[in-house]
Amino acid sequence: xxxxxxxxxxxxxxxxxxxxxxxxxxxxxxxxxxxxxxxxxxxxxxxxxxxxxxxxxxxxxxxxx
Numbered sequence: 001x002x003x004x005x006x007x008x009x010x011x012x013x014x015x016x017x018x019x020x021x022x023x024x025x026x027x028x029x030x031x032x033x034x035x036x037x038x039x040x041x042x043x044x045x046x047x048x049x050x051x052x053x054x055x056x057x058x059x060x061x062x063x064x065x
Contacts, residue, residue, distance in 0.1 A: 021044050022029045033044040036054040045052040045061070052061045 021031065021033055023032050024030075031044075033047060034052060035041060036043045036045055036057065036059055038057050038059050039054060043054060043056050045054050045059075050063055050065075052063065053059070
């Protein structure tokens with residue numbers, strides 16, 4: 001039996017995830033989420049119900065209501 005190479009699957013129409021982290025107002029881009037204090041610029045913290053968490057270093061900040 002002769003087997004050929006399997007055809008490579010292309011990417012489906014996914015939108016870039018950068019649009020989740022910035023909001024466009026006029027000609028300026030605003031950050032939507034807070035950046036991590038430990039990791040620095042470019043690493044955003046995820047928003048949970050009562051805390052913010054960094055996915056890279058694991059830093060957790062609790063939100064007081």
